[in-house]
Amino acid sequence: MVFVLDRHKKPLMPCTPRRARLLLARKRAVVHRLSPFTIRLKDRSVQQSTLQPVALKIDPGAKTTGLALARVEETSEGEVHHALHLAELSHRGEEVRDQLRKRAGYRRRRRSTNLRYRPARFLNRRRAPGWLPPSLRSRIDNVLSWGRRYQRWVPLVRIAVERVKFDTQLLQQPEISGVEYQRGELAGWEVRAYLLEKFGRRCVYCGRTDTPFELDHIQPRSRGGSNRVSNLALSCHTCNAAKGERTAAEFGHPEVAAQAKQPLRDTAAVNATRYALCDELRTLDLPLTTWSGGRTRWNRARFSIPKTHALDALCVGEVAGVKVGAHQALAITATGRGRYSRTNVDESGFPVGSLMRRKQVLGIKTGDRVRAMVPEGFAAQGTHTGRIAVRANKHFRMGKVQGIPARFCRVLQLADGYDYAVVATTLQG
Ligand SMILES: [Zn+2]
Structure with missing residues (x-):
């Protein structure tokens, strides 16, 4: 989809690329931004549109x-x-x-x-809450x-x-919650997420991590084992099948039963970063769920x-x-917006040359998306489109192409700290 803005740069509903091409061809819209592709309508304001x-x-x-x-x-x-x-x-x-x-x-x-004497400084760092x-x-x-x-x-x-890997509200007492996982109920999926976290996404018997997991009854169902979480462990298909009708202890893993009985600590279940993220997202003044x-x-x-x-x-x-x-x-x-360090060093840590003080050369900075149309007679002749690396001598580099004269460069999109590509896999559904 293509993002669409009105003539006052207020957002409208996104449109299909086909419709965007039509609007651009009829000169009803202009390109506002390349990645993600955004157009701006010249003749429409948000009041005239249904959102x-x-x-x-x-x-x-x-x-x-x-x-x-x-x-x-x-x-x-x-x-x-x-x-x-x-x-x-x-x-x-x-x-x-x-x-x-x-x-x-x-x-x-x-x-x-x-170098000159620098006294040691201790405990001089302060961290804001x-x-x-x-x-x-x-x-x-x-x-x-x-x-x-x-x-x-x-x-x-x-x-x-x-925000969380699994819902502790839904699993009020996780160790005694039942799992009706065959029916595909929501609670069953919360239990699965809980077990994945509890056993660190690895088979409790062989330690494999790169496999689809099955829920294994430590005391088998056929021998009176319950569906409770404290009787469930994470297992790969091979181990689960090999274990058969035996208990974990009979299968040679007595530690698993004890591990399963231990509740997962809350701190391990929630992720501090995610909480911080939610707090920050609230500053956008939109309802947050x-x-x-x-x-x-x-x-x-x-x-x-x-x-x-x-x-x-x-x-x-x-x-x-x-x-x-x-x-x-x-x-x-x-990608970030450049580096704080102003000196490059070699493998031994000695300075090699120095970087420019200024970020821009003729109004262009490293990371800008540029189209360079270099005429014949120059080493870098031809049309080049991509991210540019600027040089103080006004001859830039794009990928492997060196010596692109700055005067033939036209900025298509300013560097904004991100690089863009389309994920190749086509999705269906
Ligand atoms: Zn296994």
Whole structure:
């Protein structure tokens, strides 16, 4: 879908690419933004249009966060969510951590190196309440930043976030809750999510992690074992079949029964980052609802939706149905906006050259999406489109092409701290 703004840059309902092409060809609209593609109507204001409610749905993850925009349709059974836009936002947590570690290393060196005396400083760091490690802060800021953007591009009415892995309210006393998992009830899926977390997503017998799991009765059903969570363990298919009618102890794993009886600590069940994310999202002034991962998994199973980050986001919350259509997810990668360090170093840590003080050269900065039409007679002749790396000598680099004269470059989209690509897999459903 293509985002549509009115002539005052207020959001309207997104339209199909086909309709957007038509509007552009008839000169009724102009291109507002390339990624995600957004057009602006020249002759329409928001008062002249009918808007439908759009929800932003978020499935936060450590490396990738799923984002989905859905048009909400009220039916007699409940809400049906039609996908308008799917995206997978890749965070740069690791990168932030590595950069900070590197900086700490440089600073530490100054204490031992042959420089002027620097007295040691201890306990001189103060952390504000609500402080989070910079890598987590970066993740939250990424999601918040996209929340703000979507608010500018579509008529958002609410946000739904998967806040917890499973619903502790639904599992008031998890260790004695029953699991009617064959019937596919919501509670059963909460139990599954609970067990995945409890046993760390690995088979309790062989320790395999890369396999679909089955729920194994520690004391088999045929020998009076109950359906309670405290009698359930996570097992791979091979181990479950091999165990057969034996108890876990008879199968050679007496520790499993004790492990299953131990309740999962609350702190392990909830994720501090997700709570912080919800607090920040409330600043967008939209109604916020929070849901559990068990419900997401249940929805995905009920509507037979394949597992991707973006589709997980679409399945968050209480819905009677989801319609995916022929959508492709937009892959958004956080790239940052350049580095704080102004010196490059070689492998031994010695400075090599120095970076520019200014970020812009002739109004262009590294990361801008640029079209360069270089005429014949230049080494870099031809048309090049992509992200540019600027050089002080006014001859830029794009990918492997060096020496693109700045005067032939036209900026298509300013660097905004993110890189974009379309996820190749076609989704159906
Ligand atoms: Zn196993």
